[in-house]
Amino acid sequence: MSNSHFFHKDYLVRILDECLNKTLGEVDKNNVFDKAKGKPKITGIAGDVIEQSVLGYPADTRQEPDLDIDGIKTELKTTGIKYKNNRKEFVAKEPMSITAVSPDTIVNEKFSDSNFWHKIEHMLFVYYLYDSPTTVKSSQYANFPIKGYQFHEFNSEDVEILKNDWKLVRDFIIGLQKEYENYEDEYPRISYELRPSLMYIDTAPKWPNRPRFRLKRKIVSNIIQNHFGEKFEQLPKKYTSYSEIEEKCHNLSEEYGGKTIGELINLLDINVNTINKAIGEQIIVKMFGGKSKKMQNIELFNKLGIIGKTITLTENKTRKEDMKLFTIDFDEIVNEECEFEDSQFYDYFANNKFLCIIFQKPYADSKRIEDKFVGFKMINFDEQFIQRDVRQTWLKIKYLIINNKLQDVISLNKEGKPIKNKNGEIRRAPNFPKSSEGNVFVRGTSTTSDVKPLNINGIQMYYQQIWIKGLYIVEKLNNESYI
Numbered sequence: 001m002s003n004s005h006f007f008h009k010d011y012l013v014r015i016l017d018e019c020l021n022k023t024l025g026e027v028d029k030n031n032v033f034d035k036a037k038g039k040p041k042i043t044g045i046a047g048d049v050i051e052q053s054v055l056g057y058p059a060d061t062r063q064e065p066d067l068d069i070d071g072i073k074t075e076l077k078t079t080g081i082k083y084k085n086n087r088k089e090f091v092a093k094e095p096m097s098i099t100a101v102s103p104d105t106i107v108n109e110k111f112s113d114s115n116f117w118h119k120i121e122h123m124l125f126v127y128y129l130y131d132s133p134t135t136v137k138s139s140q141y142a143n144f145p146i147k148g149y150q151f152h153e154f155n156s157e158d159v160e161i162l163k164n165d166w167k168l169v170r171d172f173i174i175g176l177q178k179e180y181e182n183y184e185d186e187y188p189r190i191s192y193e194l195r196p197s198l199m200y201i202d203t204a205p206k207w208p209n210r211p212r213f214r215l216k217r218k219i220v221s222n223i224i225q226n227h228f229g230e231k232f233e234q235l236p237k238k239y240t241s242y243s244e245i246e247e248k249c250h251n252l253s254e255e256y257g258g259k260t261i262g263e264l265i266n267l268l269d270i271n272v273n274t275i276n277k278a279i280g281e282q283i284i285v286k287m288f289g290g291k292s293k294k295m296q297n298i299e300l301f302n303k304l305g306i307i308g309k310t311i312t313l314t315e316n317k318t319r320k321e322d323m324k325l326f327t328i329d330f331d332e333i334v335n336e337e338c339e340f341e342d343s344q345f346y347d348y349f350a351n352n353k354f355l356c357i358i359f360q361k362p363y364a365d366s367k368r369i370e371d372k373f374v375g376f377k378m379i380n381f382d383e384q385f386i387q388r389d390v391r392q393t394w395l396k397i398k399y400l401i402i403n404n405k406l407q408d409v410i411s412l413n414k415e416g417k418p419i420k421n422k423n424g425e426i427r428r429a430p431n432f433p434k435s436s437e438g439n440v441f442v443r444g445t446s447t448t449s450d451v452k453p454l455n456i457n458g459i460q461m462y463y464q465q466i467w468i469k470g471l472y473i474v475e476k477l478n479n480e481s482y483i
Contacts, residue, residue, distance in 0.1 A: 004068035005057045009151070012055075012069065016126065016149045019054060024128060025142025028053045036138035045138045047078035050126050065119060074122040074151075080130040081147065081224055090147075090228055092220035093130045094342070098213040101203055103173045103187065111163045116213050120162065123152045127224065133331030135338070150227050158200070160240045165201045168194055169213075192383040195350060199242065199304055202351070204341070216351050218305045232299035236289040239300060242353075246378065249355070249483040252287045253375040261359065262369040275368050280310025280357045283373075295355075305352040309379075311477065312371055313360040319477075320470040322435065328442070328464045330456060333398055345394045345466070349386045354379040356477065375482040379473075385439075393433045393440040393466070400431065406457045407431045425450065430461050439472040 019027050024046055030053040036042050044059070051059050051066070055076075065073040080093030099119045111117055127148045132140070154162060172194055176183045188207040195202060200219045203211040226232070239245050256264060261279060265272060268286040272279060282293050285308075295301040295308040313319050329344050340346055355378055359371035381390075400406045411419045411427040419427040432442035444462030446452065452460040 004065055004073055005055065006068045007055070007070075009069050012124070015054060019126075019146045020148065021145055023143055023145050024049045027146065028142065030056075033139055033142050036141075039139075040137045042138040044078075045141050046080065046128050046144070047076075049141075050078045051076070064115075065122070067124065069122075069124070069151075072122050073118065074124050075119045076124050076126070078126045078128065079220065079224075080144075081127050082130050089230055090127075090129075090221075090224050092217045092224055095202065095204070095214040095217045096220045098201075098215060101169065101173075101190070101211045101213060103177075103184075106170045107174050107177065109170065111166050114166065116166055117162075120154065120215075125150050125152055125223070125227075127227075135335050148227060152223065157238050157240060161199050162201065164241060165198045166213075168197055169201075169203065195383070196353075196380040197242065216305070217347055218351060219303055222299070222303045232302055233290055233292050233297055234299050242378075245300075245306070246483045248288065249376040249378075253373075253482065256287070256373050257375060259373050260369065261371050261373070264373060265369075277310050277312075277368075279368070280359070281308040284308050284355065284357050301355075306355050307352050309354045309356045311356045311358045311377075311473075312368075313358065313374070315361050315363050315366075319474050322443075322470045323468045323473050324443075324445075325466045325468060328397070328466060330401070330454070330464075333394075334401055336402060340391050340394055343394060345390050346386060348466075349381040349390050350383075358477075358482075377477055377480045377482055379476050379480065389439045392438060393442070396433050396437075397442065401457060404457060405431075406459060408459045408461075421450075430456070430459055430464070432464065435467070435469055439469045441467055441469070443467050 025033060028049050032045070032049045032052050036045055042048075048059050051057055055067075065075040067074040067076055077096060079096060081090040082093050083089070084091050099115050102115070106114065109115070126146065128141075128144045129147045130144060132144075169190065172190060173187075176186045176189070180186050191203050191206045191211060198216075200216060202214050202216055204214055205211055222232070237248075239248070256267070259267065261275065261283070264270070264283050265275075265279070268283065270279075270282055270286055272282070278293070281295055285292055285295060285298060288298070290298050292298055295306065300306070301308075309323065311319060312321075326344070326348055332338055332344055355376060357376055358374045360374050361371055407430065408428050409431050411429055413419050421427050429444060430442075433440070435441045435443075442464050444464050446462040452462055454461045454463060
């Protein structure tokens with residue numbers, strides 16, 4: 001007999017429809033928020049409100065799904081969404097916790113009867129908008145509106161990927177138990193050694209804290225964006241593993257290797273007005289059979305966090321150009337409660353892969369259209385680099401802002417004289433980490449030198465972006481084989 005709470009689907013649709021655009025406080029008829037009074041943080045307060053005040057049953061922590069919807073066991077997930085920078089589209093507030101990893105149990109499970117699969121086979125998502133740039137107290141969740149809900153099932157392609165991910169974790173644990181007498185001492189390796197291979201899931205927190213399976217933030221964001229009407233292009237072929245994607249890249253290199261950008265534009269029928277650095281991303285998409293100009297508009301690449309980067313080697317096969325990565329979310333930076341592992345910085349470096357399309361200049365002054373396609377390399381950032389280089393930059397930025405140490409510094413040339421922009425103004429920049437200080441650094445960007453849209457600690461500045469030093473990228477690329 002099921003211990004799940006029984007509902008008819010049409011009844012759930014009716015009561016959830018009534019909740020749309022109401023705040024969590026407005027639907028809290030059973031006064032769940034009363035327990036938040038005087039307490040800054042109660043984990044899962046939004047879910048408690050949906051369970052106890054909307055659906056009318058007490059919270060529980062069992063490993064089986066929460067609901068029985070017309071005989072179908074269904075997991076309820078009350079999930080925070082946030083605006084993207086444009087405040088038009090939504091992304092996931094955080095990864096989605098699913099169930100405990102449980103090493104002693106998982107080694108005896110098959111995917112089809114695992115706790116993990118039972119939790120994700122049928123799901124009901126209820127979305128609330130976390131409409132605050134900083135962390136709020138639990139009681140303030142009452143102000144957040146419910147923006148939507150959906151009954152979700154993964155398609156067959158997604159299920160195959162999820163199954164492969166789960167088996168990687170299970171088989172890794174089995175291997176540790178066979179190889180080591182004190183195998184529990186090896187469990188911390190689960191969270192970082194498997195990360196480059198897992199496509200949809202990760203495990204957190206790290207041992208000795210008992211980890212849980214999570215859907216990556218990218219996957220949850222993709223589900224959310226599809227639900228709220230954002231359209232992604234589907235590639236003509238399905239890919240269910242990184243090895244399949246790499247096999248495709250290898251075949252493309254065999255087919256098009258040695259062709260110039262000009263020849264590729266003609267062969268792939270790419271419409272371009274000007275040939276700039278963005279052409280590399282368009283070439284990747286076209287090679288995979290897509291039509292979009294950006295890889296993030298492709299469902300596959302968006303879900304997996306595969307970011308296209310164009311690398312142009314000199315005629316001597318070297319490269320020193322720094323690489324731009326992402327725009328800093330300063331609302332998160334000033335949040336003193338945000339841990340590094342939960343930050344935008346960690347998520348970007350840990351859960352994205354760079355698919356580098358590599359060209360080589362035939363001679364020193366050649367035009368971009370003459371650059372020849374060499375092949376592909378895939379870059380992952382290991383945990384040591386993230387914990388050392390990325391964390392150092394994140395901590396420095398955070399320290400400068402929170403401790404009011406941020407300064408607007410005049411830029412000087414080699415002679416020690418102020419540098420002037422084209423409009424005659426003296427060039428200034430905040431004292432964020434520079435490329436001379438480490439591999440990961442900050443650089444401002446704007447359309448024109450006189451537009452400084454950001455104000456941080458009273459200092460007007462350009463949008464600030466994270467870059468990575470070109471010499472480090474060269475070192476990474478040199479250590480990677482062509483796919």
